[in-house]
Amino acid sequence: MxxxxxxxxxxxxxxxxxxxxxxxxxxxxxxxxxxxxxxxxxxxxxxxxxxxxxxxxxxxxxxxxxxxxxxxxxxxxxxxxxxxxxxxxxxxxxxxELGRKEAKGRGQTGQGGKVRGAKRMNSAWKTGGLLLGLSVTSALGLNLLLSLSGLTLLSGSFRETAAVQAAVPAGLGIVLYGIAAPFSEELLFRGIFYRRTREAFGGAVPEGGAFGGAALKGREAGGTGLEGRTFGEAVSEGAAGGRPAENAGAARARRAAAAASSLMFGIYHGNPVQGIYAFLIGLLLCLVYERTGSLTAAVLFHGAGNLAVYLLIDMAGLGERLSFFGAVGLCVLLLGATALCLRLSGLWPDGGKGGRATEDGAVKKREKGAKRSC
Incomplete structure (x- = not known):
């Protein structure tokens, strides 16, 4: 060790x-x-x-x-x-190492395969929309929260960084904050830092490599299931590749690796305001990467949040246009929407019911299915 x-x-x-x-x-x-x-x-x-x-x-x-x-x-x-x-x-x-890909999900064949394929496509769009909503609401909500806390006024280095960001022309800013920065930072902090620290803490890395698919693939049955299971059950069982539910040690390793890599992500940003924001967003990015098994999803999630902040806060000055109570109300609304998207997307592994209950429910459903097939 x-x-x-x-x-x-x-x-x-x-x-x-x-x-x-x-x-x-x-x-x-x-x-x-x-x-x-x-x-x-x-x-x-x-x-x-x-x-x-x-x-x-x-x-x-x-x-x-x-x-x-x-x-x-x-x-x-x-x-x-x-x-x-x-x-x-x-x-x-x-x-x-980053390019390792998981085996493709089993295709749907036989009667009704096209229908199930269409449902999976609809489910993928639904999940993508929820992840997009989670990215935008969390980024804007946390930015407003930090602004309301007064930390932005106490950090001269943050104000200098914000001024430099706002001075970048919109076209270049979209490429920089929406594509280039998320690409490089996710390769380093999720692709290398998170994966290696999780391995060091005793947990397996997400299957799928840097740009492979994973747990969000193969959802069917009305857009909520994966091979007869609810999406929450599939996620908690490690649906990327059909892994069994992770044990307590693996769960602790995942949480420790997420905290450690997100802390390094925050420190790297160089000032307290961006450091706190990067740490919290880093935890979400680790969760997205863990549950999808794909750095592509993390890059897109990161880029959408960056663009929302750059266009609405840095360029449009959203925070400056609101009164104090207006900013408080919008912040509460955005963070509430963040919690809702987190729950509906299935990224929160136990859906608030506890991991043991979710795992037991998945086992019971499989047993019932086996009895019906006998």
């Missing part, structure tokens, strides 16, 4: 170093691209522009933006390249 812990720590440190090296490579590429663009524009006009400034006059003139707008453009482009390069670096080193 001690050797396993040291190996895990070494892997996490190595992954973080590779991630940072990738970001450095992306930053250097962005600087080279900016210098080339400003130099080309200077040659075009027959007058040399100062390419040393981050918001050089050549860039501003070429784009029709003022100095601040040019700085926001290049900062956004630099961040995109940094995130993509970081994610690519992690995947280049650990791609074989």
């Amino acid at each position: 001690k050797n396993s812990g040291w190996r895990t720590a070494g892997t996490l440190i190595a992954a973080l170093l590779v991630y940072e090296l990738g970001k450095l490579t992306g930053a250097l590429a962005a600087q080279a691209l900016q210098a080339a663009a400003e130099g080309a524009w200077g040659l075009y006009l027959g007058a040399g522009f100062d390419t040393g400034a981050a918001s050089g006059a050549g860039t501003a003139a070429a784009s029709g933006m003022d100095g601040a707008g040019a700085a926001g453009f290049w900062n956004g482009l630099s961040q995109i390249l940094m995130q993509l390069a970081a994610g690519a670096a992690v995947y280049l080193v650990w791609g074989k």
Whole structure:
């Protein structure tokens, strides 16, 4: 166990170093691209522009933006390249591990197969909608809660970060916060940190690899079941691959790994406000990854939440447009919707009834089905 812990720590440190090296490579590429663009524009006009400034006059003139707008453009482009390069670096080193895929779910054949397939499709859309709702409501609700707490006013580093984020042009911001950042961060923090810490704590990793399918596949019977079970039962039994219900030790390992990897996710963000937010969202992302077995689901979940915050809070200034009581009311509504989506999506494993009761119910249903088939 001690050797396993040291190996895990070494892997996490190595992954973080590779991630940072990738970001450095992306930053250097962005600087080279900016210098080339400003130099080309200077040659075009027959007058040399100062390419040393981050918001050089050549860039501003070429784009029709003022100095601040040019700085926001290049900062956004630099961040995109940094995130993509970081994610690519992690995947280049650990791609074989991250790319493991689970066996495809058993197909439906025989009479009524097409009907069951249509029901599974409807169920997948329903679940996707609930996960989208959970992502948006949790991200906006937690942001409003942190704003109402006054923590945002006490953290100068957070205010600086928020100003930089708001200065990124909308088009680049959508790519950065909706695609590039979720891609790289999920590869590192869920794909490597969560998986390895869970293994170190004695729990199995979710089946499906980085981009494989999992527990949300194969739902049938009116959009709530998986091979005759309710979705909540299927999830608690580890429906990704038909695993038996996890024992208490595996459940503790999952919770400990989620807490540890989410804590590292929060610390990495560098300021208390974003750290608290990232820790809480990280717990949800671990749950999404655990229950779906797919990093794709975690990336999409992460991206949807980021976009909601960027477009509605950073760009539209939603929090600033509300009165105190309006913000409180909206925050309560959003967090209530978060709890409802969490329950309806089946991500909460026992549906509030306790894991033992859910497991016993699943066993009884299977026994009844076996008796009817005899």
